[in-house]
Amino acid sequence: MKISVGFSEDDLRRLSGHRSFVRGQGYRDAVSCLEVEDGWFSARVQGTEDYAVEIAVDGAGALSGACDCPYGQEGNFCKHCVAVGLAVLTRASDVPLQRSAAASRAKGLAQWLDSLPREELLALVREQVERDRELRRRLELRAATARGDDPVVRERVRALLDPAPFASYGYVEFADAHAYGQQASEAVTALRTLIADGRAALAVTLSREAMAALHRAYEDIDDESGSVGSVAQELAEAHLEACRAARPDPLETAEWLVRHLLGSEYDVFDADPVDYREVLGTDGLARLRQLATEAWRRKPSGWAEKHLMERLVKAAGTVDELIAVYAADLSPTGDTHLAIARELDAAGRPDEALEWAERGLRELAETHRGGSGLEDYLCERHAEEGRPARATAVRRDGFRVRRSLAAYRLLRECARAEGTWERERPAALELLREDAARSGPSWYGGPVLIDALIDDGDLGAAWRTAAEGHAASHQWLTLADLVREDRPADALPVYLSLIDPLKKITGDANYQRIARLLLGARECHRNLGTSQEFADYVAALRAEQKRKRNLMKVLDQHGL
Template identity: 55%
Template sequence: MVTGSLTEAGLQALAGARSFERGLGYLDAVSAVEIGDGWVTATVHGTERYMVELTLDDLGGLSGECDCPYGREGNFCKHLVALGLTVLAQQGSLPQQREAARRRVQDLDAWLSALPKDELLALMREQVAEDRKLRRRLELRAASARGDLAGVRSRIRELLDIGPFARYGYVEYADARAYADQAGQAVSAIVALSRSGRPADAITAAREAMRLLADAVDSVDDSDGGIGQVGDTLADAHLEACRAARPDSEELARWLVGHALGEVDDGLIDIDPLDYEDVLGARGMSTLRELAIEAWRGNRRGWAEKSLMERLAKAGGDVDTVIAVYAADLTTNGHTHLIIAGELDGAGRAGEALRWAERGIRETRDLATVDTALVDYLYDRYARVARLSDAVALRRDHFRARPTLLTYRQLRAAARAADCWPAEREGALTLLRADAERHRQGPYGGPFLVDALLDDKDVDAAWQAATALGADDRQWLILADQARADRPADALGIYLRLAEPLTQQTGNTVYERLVSLLLSIRDCHRRLGTPDEFAAHVLALRAVHKRKRNLLRLMEEQGM
């Protein structure tokens, strides 16, 4: 739900410019407007017929809900804008209409209060016969009042039945909200049961409702998350009932473990066993831990078992158990080792953390696939204690397994810190040169050797490597840019080659790239003392491409 003020500016602020503009086109689609004391409802006909409601408070605040898909996501949609503008059009009479609605409510209440019991009962029976939702709510209240748990559970099963909403056995998006509203009534009944002095019965009803809701959710389009919200309130209702009823702690512990392992609702309803610590007490928590350990030992790689064990161990400050849980299912890329190292660091056990990180590197089958965060972690630990040779060796091994510009830079930084970069650089370039000789220019770009040399600002060596082994257009452009001051003739040849294919293409992005190259070409001619050649080149270019107005405009802006 979104809130704001009932003004045109307020509506625009709530909806945003786009929805506000679209809402202007729906003014004629608003019908059945009903103004109450603090609310306005209407029907707005769009792709379908939507029910729209604005809520007004006494301070002028405004909120709105619409059952269109966009509105269900909590947005102030175009249908709400249309109703808001319709109300604004009659704003002068709005206070009187709200007052009239207030008087109607008061008159109705006075009339109902004055009715004899028989007439009031007759009226209620008439409404119950016509309104199925009202009948179900009252049946739940009646069953609860007379202590009829079987009746309450029967009504709850009806409320959670998807049958009335399902087409071909599935509740479509358009009907999902209505089903979620009805399922919410079941939860309300469970809460009422608990608060009326029947919390033990409420526990039984809540657990049954969890199973029924879990069975239903696979057959409902819950894109809006309505069923998930019902599940959250159902979990709260169960906890409230347990705190009131104080059930057997060992039985509750067994149920909580079963729920956590997916034996109850397969994860639809999120229940944290630790929320029940005050209900379980020392004996129940002991049982909970014993059952969790037993389950984990039976399936050390099970996600639910690991999650439960980890949660309980962390809550109890049991770092060794947390580590044991992770260590039972180590990943092959060192990620789990890194998590363990982090847990040990948090417990002040830095030496053990370092050993786990080193173990992660050793046990990684292929350093090309190692979790790079583990490499960074271990490097940082080596650097802190001045183990510089180990830090360099780590970066060297990672670079050799995974030669990228990043790993090259990391090796360079480590080697410079250890004052051994010249030797390390020669080894790294030898590896890159051999790799370039094997692959030459591949489908994904030029030799990585060229990039490394460019990053070292060794332009001459990069130029030689590009000439001998080839380079892609990106690399040649960088080379030309960096060499232009000292080798303008060589750079000019590159710029002209890169510009030629662009002259055969169209589009503003192409024109911007072409003009950028022309600026570089002009600078080369200036350095070579041949500005007349550039002027002739531009003149010929303008003559051939005179229909490309945007290109000519960009050239004129640069004085060409």
């Protein structure tokens, strides 16, 4: 009888990805201290360091994992999680008994604690408080909150947000950011306890102080995993909850909110001013709008100022007011022109929308031509309204400015829809031909002309252009792959020439490239009826590269 632990190897592979799954297989024997509970498994995995891992299966069968390695702290199901999962699957037959034993232990512990006299239980708690500083900090804060000792609550909240215990040389590194985030989250718990205990006014003040303290600390934290940023958002949410409960002065709250949203804290704390409507009331909202407008007029190009104004106007203003905000600082990328056009469309003013889009196209910086959102919008409008020639003209102008493969494809798509591609194509290719002649030989990107000819399926012209000496290696490889069935004698020298420079390079990724080229060469030899010649070539290559053991393994894996 097959025993289920709630997940399979396929679940591990799907959640981790192929790379982490394969690497996790190599760590299966590094798993130790495996513990089984109802719905979760924990263990230690010896990697670069000794990592703590926990994987869990919820009631709906969803698998999740957590590991304190750097990759795991980013929220990924890492190779160590895979290793623990594989270890559990290997020992699946033991899992029911271990779960039963864990349940029995938990029940026994609960019964024992219930049976202890009050003094013994208090002694046990005091013993743990002495040993566990983190537990002591949490209990001190809860005790101060319960007895209404505001100075101690404020001091403990500040202490929880102090990064000094986690900082090396004044900086909290990536590996320590998660632990700091866990400690800081206790401040959020304390604030919500205050709110629940009817002391929301104090929670308003402390949450603002906490956000300011966390912002100062955040500048010196490597928060790539986002764990500290999550605490910042929880603090902001706690502040809003406290305001809803305490109903502080609406004018003062509006002034604080503008300072908060326009200050440097905005890099860490995001908030929607509209969420504060019921807290601010009519007077507070008017003050908020007044202060936001004044700040925006002083600095119309400021990102935070624009964002705040846009949000307020979208919530309670007119489309013309919103357009005024956008128009005060038009972007050379065309994004603001496009935003205006879409707002006008939504307001049922399509003619004005088209005018703004066409103005944006005229003002669009050259670096953003050949596939911008503004061009996409105009082409869609022209096509929908029966103006295919104008749509093609937009793509043609974009391609002439930015002669990329993407711009070529867009022009082709539009011209085909109009039925004029056969007329457009020669001129477009001539422009790319001029670019190729100017750029000369390339071993990196290669001329767009070759990519365009390949994309058109014009392999003969693409091969001739490549033979003129301008193609990059990746373009030659693409061509060889495409013609090897019909022209193996032409494709074979390409594969062999691409292998030669790789012989001097080490590394598994390079070895995989060699194997991939050899497979292409083998296919050519098969089509030519010269398989023995290929076998001799591989034998010579193996003899020449025999000291590269990983290369030999890769060749073996591919049957070469």
